[in-house]
Amino acid sequence: MTDPLLSITGLSAVSERENGAPILRDVSLTLTRGEVRGLVGESGAGKSTIAKALLGILPRTVRITGGAIRFEGRDLLTLPAHELRKIMGSEISLIPQDPQTALNPGRRIEAQLTDGLRMRRGLSIREAHDRAAKLLEEVHIRDPERVLRSYPHELSGGMRQRVLIADAFALEPKLVIADEPTTALDVTVQKQILRLIRSMQQAHGTGVIFVTHDLGVVAQICDSVTLLYAGKVIEQGSTAEVLTTPRHIYTQALIAAGPRYDRPDAGLEPVPQSVFEQLRAEIGISR
Structure with a gap:
């Protein structure tokens, strides 16, 4: 078995601005060469923090407290700054979120x-x-x-x-971080951009970490998915497995809350408060 392109193990981080509040809690995931993995979660779930850690652009108010990010066996968290600069942009690149301001x-x-x-x-x-x-x-x-x-x-x-x-x-690059690259676009253009990213990824054999809050986008482009809540991995696996046979009650509730294109008249079901209470209990959040 070949080594993964990217391996994140036990990654934990806290916010100094919020008196050491945890923002990543023992996150682990892997990415093989040529794979597209979705990082999914609501606002504050930690997905963008993971992306910034991969790119070496975490704000000074965020402190890594444990874990490793190994890219082709090299721990990005311990590399000297000059070696990290050689990797960023050349071997690891970014598709930013907002095309209005990124250029x-x-x-x-x-x-x-x-x-x-x-x-x-x-x-x-x-x-x-x-x-x-x-x-x-x-x-x-x-x-x-x-x-x-x-x-x-x-x-x-x-x-x-x-x-x-x-x-x-x-x-x-060997790895591209796509940070919600379709958020600022209308629905028709979104679909074109998703197809384009997928075709470019396949043509170049590139691994992609795709940051999104939309399970519909995950279904269209991702081979695998990692679902986060409050900085904790709740469920992960192949996209087909997670979306068709979700194991965790939170994943089940999120899927149920999405629109059903096969039943356009069906109403949306909000995630029950009891699900969030169970999540907080599992993670150890007191409030």
């Missing part, structure tokens, strides 16, 4: 796509330009030369998100 409004798209190619890969101006144009073609942008000459405000939200996806895959 620099004062620079053309070409400059933003080619900087990493020239600095990290040593490409010439011409080589970087050609690579950027090819990347835009891969994300189904019809006139890449025009887009390369454009500023972000000249593109639609969906186009900007495609540019960010191209940028994330530019350096052929």
